[in-house]
Amino acid sequence: MPKSSKQWLRRHVTDPYVRKAKEQGYRSRAAFKLLQIDEKEKLLRPGLTVVDLGAAPGGWSQVAAQKVKPGGRVVAVDVLDIAPISGVTVLKADFREESLIAALKGAPADVVLSDLSPNLSGIANVDQARWLELSVGALELCGKALKPDGVFVVKAFQGEAFERLMAGLKERFGKVKIVKPTASRGESNEIYVVARGFCALRKRRNMTLSPSSSSKELNP
Numbered sequence: 001m002p003k004s005s006k007q008w009l010r011r012h013v014t015d016p017y018v019r020k021a022k023e024q025g026y027r028s029r030a031a032f033k034l035l036q037i038d039e040k041e042k043l044l045r046p047g048l049t050v051v052d053l054g055a056a057p058g059g060w061s062q063v064a065a066q067k068v069k070p071g072g073r074v075v076a077v078d079v080l081d082i083a084p085i086s087g088v089t090v091l092k093a094d095f096r097e098e099s100l101i102a103a104l105k106g107a108p109a110d111v112v113l114s115d116l117s118p119n120l121s122g123i124a125n126v127d128q129a130r131w132l133e134l135s136v137g138a139l140e141l142c143g144k145a146l147k148p149d150g151v152f153v154v155k156a157f158q159g160e161a162f163e164r165l166m167a168g169l170k171e172r173f174g175k176v177k178i179v180k181p182t183a184s185r186g187e188s189n190e191i192y193v194v195a196r197g198f199c200a201l202r203k204r205r206n207m208t209l210s211p212s213s214s215s216k217e218l219n220p
Contacts, residue, residue, distance in 0.1 A: 008218035020178065022058070025085075029183065030115060031059035034191070041194050047071040051094045051109040051145055052088075053138055056080035056118035061088045065114065075103050086203050096137055101144055108147040114138040114154040124159070128141055132161040139168055142198055152195040153206075159189075167204055169195045 012152050017029035026032075027178025038044050044067035055076035064074045065087035076082055077091040077100050080111045086088060093099045097118075116138060118130035135154055142152050152173065156162050169176045 020095065024202065026059050028059035029055040031063050032183035033115075033181040034060045034063045034113070036183055037153065037179055037192060037194065038063070041177075042047070042176075043153065043194070044068055048110040049104070049107060050074045050111045050113060051100070051104070051141075052076040053112065053114040053141070054078055054134075055090075056082050058082050058088070058090075059087050060115055061085050061090075062115055064088075064111075073211065075100065075109075075133055077103075095141060100141070104145060109145050109150060110147055110155070111151045112138070112142055112146050114152070117155060128157070128159050130160040131157055134166060135161075135165050136168065141166070146198050148198060150198040152198065154193050154195070156191050156193050157189055158191065169193060171196050172199060174199065 001012060001205060006110055014069045015029060017032050021027070021029045021031060024031075030096060040103060044050065044064055046068060047070070048068045050064045050068060052074060055061050056078040057080075058076065059077040061074050061082070062085055065072075068074060069087065074085075074088045075091065076085065076088050077093055077095045079092065079094055081092060089103055091103055114135070116131075116134045118127060118134055120127050121130075132150075135156065136173045138154055139152070142150070152169070154165070154169075156165060156178075166176065173195035175195070177194045178191055179194055
């Protein structure tokens with residue numbers, strides 16, 4: 001086994017959030033990221049409609065489904081398979097396809113969650129460009145799927161592409177805040193952005209999806 005694989009396995013086995021996820025029935029340690037974000041930001045409550053982008057294997061959707069009961073609903077979408085989750089509508093699709101909008105049945109979401117991450121190549125410029133394309137796509141989806149004054153939570157990675165995304169978020173939302181849950185690994189440059197007060201009528205800024213010149217590597 002390569003040294004890097006051994007290091008990952010050792011880190012995974014000793015990770016307290018991996019252990020807690022197994023103990024509490026969550027499908028991934030990422031569930032605790034959303035739990036910690038929600039504890040601080042109070043995003044989820046009973047009766048809300050939530051869209052979860054890049055939902056596989058389903059940890060965030062599990063948390064959202066628990067938080068919006070009774071009366072709420074969660075729509076989870078991913079190109080990967082997601083095993084059924086109680087209280088969640090699961091779609092195997094690209095989030096940019098019309099099947100997601102159809103699943104909402106004319107009722108826009110109160111919250112859009114995006115834990116999307118590209119397949120990483122290890123080439124910083126390429127990975128930044130791929131991540132930005134996904135994130136801008138999720139932002140564009142808000143124009144179709146998010147209620148006025150709705151909330152958007154998106155995974156981000158620091159670098160030149162991050163500044164472009166922030167510019168776009170500030171054009172569309174009244175308040176934009178950066179958060180880093182303690183469940184994010186310390187060596188990761190992963191952060192999350194909570195954007196509140198969606199206004200679909202605000203003028204969009206054109207964001208170029210060219211590769212970033214940042215030298216930082218993505219390390220979720």
